[in-house]
Amino acid sequence: METRDIVILLIALLVVVVLAVVVKPAITGENPDLSLPFLPGSPSGHDSSPSITQDFTPAATPKKTDVQTPEPIHTWNGSPVELGYVRDATPVLPQIPGDSGDSPQAYPAGAPETPPVPGILTASFSASPTEGSLPLPVTFTDTSTGVPERWKWSFGDGTTSTDENPLHTYTTEGRFSVSLTVENEYGANTRINQGLVTVTPAGKxxxxxxxxxxxxxxxxxxxxxxxxxxxxxxxxxxxxxxxxxxxxxxxxxxxxxxxxxxxxxxxxxxxxxxxxxxxxxxxxxxxxxxxxxxxxxxxxxxxxxxxxxxxxxxxxxxxxxxxxxxxxxxxxxxxxxxxxxxxxxxxxxxxxxxxxxxxxxxxxxxxxxxxxxxxx
Incomplete structure (x- = not known):
């Protein structure tokens, strides 16, 4: 066989290989087999060729970590105690001592505000009536801020009371100064109203x-x-x-x-x-x-x-x-x-x-x- 015939044979064989390895998989959708079992020194089977798999799925976007920024709900009378924070428009209470902490404490629906907590005291009060004839019953109402825990009233006529909102009857004539001292764990504060109550002689x-x-x-x-x-x-x-x-x-x-x-x-x-x-x-x-x-x-x-x-x-x-x-x-x-x-x-x-x-x-x-x- 002449050299020219050998070359033609090799070219024809190469065309067959290309058709079998490249063109057919492209038509059928199969992966091309790039191993050449007929080549000298090449082991038979597909496992000998390195298998490279490329995953083109886009990486998931990292989730943004939610950051809880404490937003004070309410403080009472300037107290430094922060009562909680707001999360997803829901007021959340601080951890209660002894609570497992499995679930956050939330205020009941419709609650108008957080309960008051003791703070620095400022004594104040009102009285009604403040003028009248003998005998004169007067209702005193504590309006102090800071959440008092103890009260001491002096009505100016020698009598006192430890009630929060006492009713006192004046049985002598004159003008009377009234004082209120309130106390809690933060201290005490006193308010004196000079000549608050005036009692006149009873008409007859x-x-x-x-x-x-x-x-x-x-x-x-x-x-x-x-x-x-x-x-x-x-x-x-x-x-x-x-x-x-x-x-x-x-x-x-x-x-x-x-x-x-x-x-x-x-x-x-x-x-x-x-x-x-x-x-x-x-x-x-x-x-x-x-x-x-x-x-x-x-x-x-x-x-x-x-x-x-x-x-x-x-x-x-x-x-x-x-x-x-x-x-x-x-x-x-x-x-x-x-x-x-x-x-x-x-x-x-x-x-x-x-x-x-x-x-x-x-x-x-x-x-x-x-x-x-x-x-x-």
Whole structure:
């Protein structure tokens, strides 16, 4: 065979190989087999050729780490204590001691704000009313900031209280300065209001009344006086209590307020009610029904007793200093304020019966309750 024939044969063989190795896989989609098993020194099989695999899948974008930036929810009175932070618009509380911490503590839905925490104190308070006639009950309200834990009030008349919002009744005339000291773990602070409360003498009108209606003493009303003669006593809740000379006595009437009072010439013969509270020199002594009392002598009497006469049919006869008084609304309820003995030293009250009431004595004022208009 000539050289030219050998070359032609080799070229033809090469074409066959190219068709088998390159063109066919391109048509069928198979991977080309680049091994040449027919070449000398080449092992048979596909495993001998290096297999190179290129993964063209784009790498996942790294996730941005969420950073919790504490955003204080609320601090109270400048307290340095941070109460929590906001995450995804949800308030999150700090870790509670002893809690496992598996789940964050969140405020209840609709909570208006975080609870106040103690801080630096600034004492302040309000009072109502701050002016009136004797006796004058005044309600004091603590408005301090910093969350007080303890209170000490001084009312300017020698009396004190440790209540948060006390009710104090002034029983002497004058102007009174009031102070409040508040305390907590951060310290204490005091506020003094000079001349805050002014108490004026009680007005006095001698009156006589007869009403064909029931009446009662408003709960909490009292008489207070100083005993001047020995052998004074009261039987309350079945127990006889001696009333010492010089002792300051307070008799408070509670519900239902139905009963009788008789005072003549600086002595007390009757103070009969179902529920009376007895105080001696500011100290509680007893409470219960009173059917017997004998005070041989007294002085310095003050009264906050209010007689409330029910509305209804029947005309009320009311005299002031012996002259008839025209009542604007004849069937309306009527109130007599601060019942006490008149200029002659007499006070007689009978409001025990359900359909009749009588009174002779003095009052600071009286007024009828205006009836409501129809539909209003």
């Amino acid at each position: 009108k001698d009156v006589a009344l007869h009403a064909p209606r029931g009446a009662s003493i408003a709960p909490g009303g009292f008489v207070e006086f100083t005993v001047t003669k020995p052998a004074s006593r009261i039987k309350i809740a079945g127990v006889v209590e001696e009333l010492p000379v010089g002792g300051r006595i307070r008799l408070v009437v509670n519900d239902p307020g139905k009963g009788k009072i008789a005072m003549r010439k600086d002595s007390i013969q009757d103070y009969s009610f179902e529920e009376v509270i007895l105080y001696i020199d500011g100290e509680y002594r007893q409470r219960g029904e009173v059917r017997e009392i004998n005070v041989q002598g007294y002085e310095g009497l003050i009264s906050s007793l209010e007689l409330r006469i029910a509305g209804g049919e029947g005309e009320i006869d009311l005299l002031e200093n012996g002259s008839p008084v025209a009542i604007s609304w004849k069937n309306a309820p009527l109130s007599l304020i601060s019942l006490r003995p008149d200029s002659s030293g007499i006070m007689i009250l009978d409001c025990y019966w359900p359909d009749v009431t009588s009174f002779q004595g003095a009052v600071t004022s009286y007024h009828a309750q205006e009836p409501e208009s129809p539909g209003g």
